[in-house]
Amino acid sequence: MSLIEGNANGFATKGVVPRLLLSMPLNSGMSGGPILNARDQVVGTNVSVQWLSNSLSFGVPAQALRDLLARPPLEVTKPALQLEMNRQIDAFEKKTFEALARALQTGSLEPALVIGGARSKPLPEAFACWDNRQEFEREGVVKSQYGCDLQFTPAIEDVGPIASVQLQIEHFASARSSYGFYGYLPFHAASHQEVPPRAAGDPHLGPPECTSNKVRVGEEVWKMSTCAVAFKASPGFFDIDLVATSLSRPKESMFVSMSFKGFRMKSALDLSKALIQNVSWGEK
Amino acid sequence: MLALRVLREDVTVREQLFKSTPIRIGRSEGCDFILIDPSVSRYHATIERDPSGALLLVDSSGTNGLYAGTKRVASETLSGRLRARLGLVEIEIEEVSTAATQPITFEDLQGLDHRRMPLSWVGYIVIALAALVVETMLAPEFWSPWNSQRLVGLVWQTASALVALLFFASIMLGVLKAAGRKVRMTDVLKLFAIFAWLRPLAMGVSFLGYYLLSEGMASLLRSWSAPLLTVAFLAQLATLRRSPPNRTFRGLWAMAILLVLTGVQLTRSYAAHRMGQPEVDHTMQAPLPGLKTGPAVSFEDYGVAVEAAGKRSQDQVK
Numbered sequence: 001m002s003l004i005e006g007n008a009n010g011f012a013t014k015g016v017v018p019r020l021l022l023s024m025p026l027n028s029g030m031s032g033g034p035i036l037n038a039r040d041q042v043v044g045t046n047v048s049v050q051w052l053s054n055s056l057s058f059g060v061p062a063q064a065l066r067d068l069l070a071r072p073p074l075e076v077t078k079p080a081l082q083l084e085m086n087r088q089i090d091a092f093e094k095k096t097f098e099a100l101a102r103a104l105q106t107g108s109l110e111p112a113l114v115i116g117g118a119r120s121k122p123l124p125e126a127f128a129c130w131d132n133r134q135e136f137e138r139e140g141v142v143k144s145q146y147g148c149d150l151q152f153t154p155a156i157e158d159v160g161p162i163a164s165v166q167l168q169i170e171h172f173a174s175a176r177s178s179y180g181f182y183g184y185l186p187f188h189a190a191s192h193q194e195v196p197p198r199a200a201g202d203p204h205l206g207p208p209e210c211t212s213n214k215v216r217v218g219e220e221v222w223k224m225s226t227c228a229v230a231f232k233a234s235p236g237f238f239d240i241d242l243v244a245t246s247l248s249r250p251k252e253s254m255f256v257s258m259s260f261k262g263f264r265m266k267s268a269l270d271l272s273k274a275l276i277q278n279v280s281w282g283e284k
Numbered sequence: 285m286l287a288l289r290v291l292r293e294d295v296t297v298r299e300q301l302f303k304s305t306p307i308r309i310g311r312s313e314g315c316d317f318i319l320i321d322p323s324v325s326r327y328h329a330t331i332e333r334d335p336s337g338a339l340l341l342v343d344s345s346g347t348n349g350l351y352a353g354t355k356r357v358a359s360e361t362l363s364g365r366l367r368a369r370l371g372l373v374e375i376e377i378e379e380v381s382t383a384a385t386q387p388i389t390f391e392d393l394q395g396l397d398h399r400r401m402p403l404s405w406v407g408y409i410v411i412a413l414a415a416l417v418v419e420t421m422l423a424p425e426f427w428s429p430w431n432s433q434r435l436v437g438l439v440w441q442t443a444s445a446l447v448a449l450l451f452f453a454s455i456m457l458g459v460l461k462a463a464g465r466k467v468r469m470t471d472v473l474k475l476f477a478i479f480a481w482l483r484p485l486a487m488g489v490s491f492l493g494y495y496l497l498s499e500g501m502a503s504l505l506r507s508w509s510a511p512l513l514t515v516a517f518l519a520q521l522a523t524l525r526r527s528p529p530n531r532t533f534r535g536l537w538a539m540a541i542l543l544v545l546t547g548v549q550l551t552r553s554y555a556a557h558r559m560g561q562p563e564v565d566h567t568m569q570a571p572l573p574g575l576k577t578g579p580a581v582s583f584e585d586y587g588v589a590v591e592a593a594g595k596r597s598q599d600q601v602k
Contacts, residue, residue, distance in 0.1 A: 139429035180427025187425075206601040207557075209593040216580040224586060228594035232601045238594050265594045269587045276583075 008035075008043075012058065014128050015152030016099040016163075017092075020044045020059035035059045058152075085156060086234045089262050092154055092163035093237070097267040100124055100150075100165065104274040114282060116144030116171030118254045121278040123148055127167070140175035153261075159204045159231065160239075162262025165271065168192075169279055170255040178250040185245065185253050189225070192243045192257045205239065206230035217276050220246050222256075231262070240268045244276060254279070286331065286339075288317050289376040291367070296376070305339070306332040309370065323348050323371025331362070331377065341368060341377065348372075408473035409449065415480035416445050422487050449476060456521060465525045475524065479517040486513060511549075515541045 006024020020035065026049045035044040044059035074084055103124030113120045115131070123129060127148040134143045146169045153164035172188075174181040212225035222244040229239040239261045246254040256279055260268040286307065290298040300317055308315045312326040319328070325345035334340050339362035343350035348371040352360045360366065365378040403411075420426055420438060431437070453472045460467045486509040493502040519538035526533065 136429070138432065141429050174429055176429060180424050180431065181429055184425065184428035184430050206597040209596040209600075211586075211589040211593045213586055213589065214580040215583055215586045217583050221580045226586075226590045226593065228590060228597050230594060230598040230601050235598065238597070240590070240594070242590075265591050269583075269590060273583050273587075 003036075006055075006057070008037075011061075012152065013125055015150060016096050016126050017152045017154065018061050018064070019047070019152055020061055022057040022059055023055060024057055025049075025055050026057040082233055085159075088154075089156070089162050089231075089234050089237055093263055093267060096150065096153075096163040096165070097263070097271065099126060100271055101274065104271070104278065113146065115146040115169050116142060117173055117249075117252050117282045118144075118169060118171040119280055119282045120146070120169060123167070123275075123278070126150055127165075141181070142173045144171045145169070159234075160261060162237075164259075164261040166257075166259040167275060168255070168257045170257075172253045172255075174251045181251065181253070185255075189223075189243055189245050189255060192255060202232075204232050206232060214247075215244070217273065218280070220276075220280060221248055222246050222276070228265070234262075236264055237262055238265060238268065240265070242268075242272050246281070249281065252281070254281070285380050285382065287376075287378045287380045289378075290319070291374045291376055301380070302331075306330050309375075310345075319370060319373050319375075321371060321373050324373055325371070328370045329368075338362075339379070341366065345370070403470075403474075405470045405473050408470065408477040409446065411477040412449060412473065412480040413442055413445060415477070415484060417442060419480075419484040419487060422484055449473075452476075460521075460524060467525045471524055472521070475517070475521055479513060479520075482513050482516075483510075486510070511542075511545050515545065 004024055004026075006022050009021040009023055012019040012021050020043070022035070026046055030046050031048070033046045034042045035046060037043050042062055042065075044061045045065060046057065047060050048058045050056035050058075074080060103126065104121075111122070113122055116133070128151045129146065129148040131147075132145040134145075135141075136143070148167045150163075150165040153161050155161045155164075172181070172185065206229055208227045208229045210225060210227040212223070215222050215224045223246075224242060224244045226240065226242045231237040231239075239259075240263060241257070241259050243255065243257040246256075256276055258272055258275060260271065263271075286302045286305075288300050288302065288307070288309070289296045302316065307317055308327060308330050309317045309319065310326050310328040311319060311321070311324045315327065325347050328343075328345040328348075329350050330342050330344055332340055332342060340359050341350070341352075341362060342359040343357065349356045350360070351357065351369040352366065360368065362377055362379065365376060367374065367376050369375075417438065420441060425431060426434065426438075453469065453476060456472050457467060457469055460472070490502065490506045490509060493505045497505065515538050518541045519534050522537040523530070523534045
C-alpha cells in the first residue's frame, strides 16, 4: 500500500455536483480510494483527474459518502439496479435544474456578454465557457462563438451523460449579401441540429422525434427545431437538442443551440426558455 | 372521284385518282391500279357500284384475301376513307371531292410528317438552359458569401446540363420512336424547355407561399411541387405525338408515375426511419430582406409540440 501527498485547494466552483480540488497525481485504478487529511481522517474519495494532466485531481467529499452509506444496501438484481439508476437520474436532474433555474433568475444583465452583435446575460458560474472569433475576409463574414458546458456531469455506462447541459451562441455578420447569407445559414443550422443517427433497436434510447416552428421569445423571433430522444428504461427522461436561429435582422444571424441530456421535458423547456431569454441582439 | 393510295408504315407512297368505276386492282397489266407484289393476285379486287349506287370493294383473289382492318372480308362498302390490305400491301381508298378547299384543323396536322416548329432544336436547348440558370440564381445558396466560385460553378453546371439534356432527350426520343411515335428531337426538347421553366416558377410560388401561407401549407407546397411537376412532365412525354390524343391514356400514365414516386418516397422515409434519422425538414427558409415573416407561436405553444415529439419517442419505446 502506498500514500501520495498533495494539497487540497478547496471546492470546485463549476458544475452543480460538489468536488474537492486536489493538487496531486491520480492514476486509473486509484478511483474510490480514500483521501485523508493531516489528522488521518477520511475527507473524501478519489474520483477523476483533469483530462491530459494527472496533477489536477478531483475527489468526492465525505458528506456524499456518508449519505450513500446511510442508504439501505442495494440488492444485486437487474430491477433493483434499474430502480437505483432511475433514482440517480431523477436526483441529479432535480439538483441541476434547481441550481440553474435559480442562477438564471437572479443573473443581472450588467456586465453583459458580447458575442459579435449579440448579447447575453452572464451565465451561471456552474458553466465552463470559451469564446472564439473568426473572420472570413474574402467573404466579408465575421463569426463569433460562445460555448458553455455544465462541468462535472455524471454519466451512466451505455446511456451516456445525464443531467448535462451544453449551450452555444453564435453570431454571424455579413458585410455584403443578405439573401445568400441566409441561404447558407440553414445548412449551418442543420449541422447544429443533427441528432446522431442511432441504430434501430438501440437498447437504451428511443428513436429521435423532432419538431420545428417560428417562435417568439420576448422581442426576438426564432426559428426553432427540437429533437427529443426518450430513455427506454427511465420513463419521463429525455435527450433534448434544441437549435434556434434568429431571423430578425437582414445581415446578421444568431444561433443558439442547447443540449439537455437526461432531463425531464418540463425542466428542459423551462431552462431553454430561461437561457434563450438571456440572449438578444446588441445595439446597432 | 376516288383516290387510291398505297401506304407503307402509315405513310402514303403512291396515289392515283379514278373518275369512273369499275376499278380493277391486281398484279396483272390489265388492271387499272397495278400492285407489283408477289402476295397480290393477278386480279385481286374490284371497286364497283352496286344497283343502289353504293361503292363496294369486292375480293376476287381467292388466294391471299382481302382484309378490312384485321378481319378478312369478301366485300366491303366504301364510305369516307377505307383502309384495306391486299395480301401484304396496304391501301387506302377515299372518295374525294374537287368542290371547295377544306380549312385544316390542328388535329389534321398531327399525322403530318413535316411539321413546322416555331423554333429549331437549338432554340429549345437555349431556352431550357436559360431556365436552369435562372433556377440556380434564384437559390439562396448561389448568393452565399461562402460560394466563392459562383460563375465557374454556373458555367460548369450549364455545360454538364447541356450534355445531360442531350443524353436524356436522345434516350426519350429512342424510346418514343420504338413505341411507334412520329416524334422528332425538337418535340422532346420543346417539352424539356417548357418544364425547365416550370421549376423556377414553382420556386417563386413556394417563396410566395412562405410569406402568405402557414408553415405547414408552405412546406407541403414545397415538398409536392417538384414531384407533381415530374409527374406532369413524364405523363406529357409518355403521350407525346400519340394519335389520337387520349385523356384517359395520359391520366393512366400520370397515375402510374405518381404511384412509382410515392413508392420511392415511402421506401426512402422507411429507410430513414430504420436508420434512426429524424423525419423532419430542417431547411429553414430565411426571409428576403425587407419582407415580414409569418406569424410566430409563443414558446409555450412550441413547448407543447416538443412535448408531443417526446411522447412520440417514448411511445415507440414501449
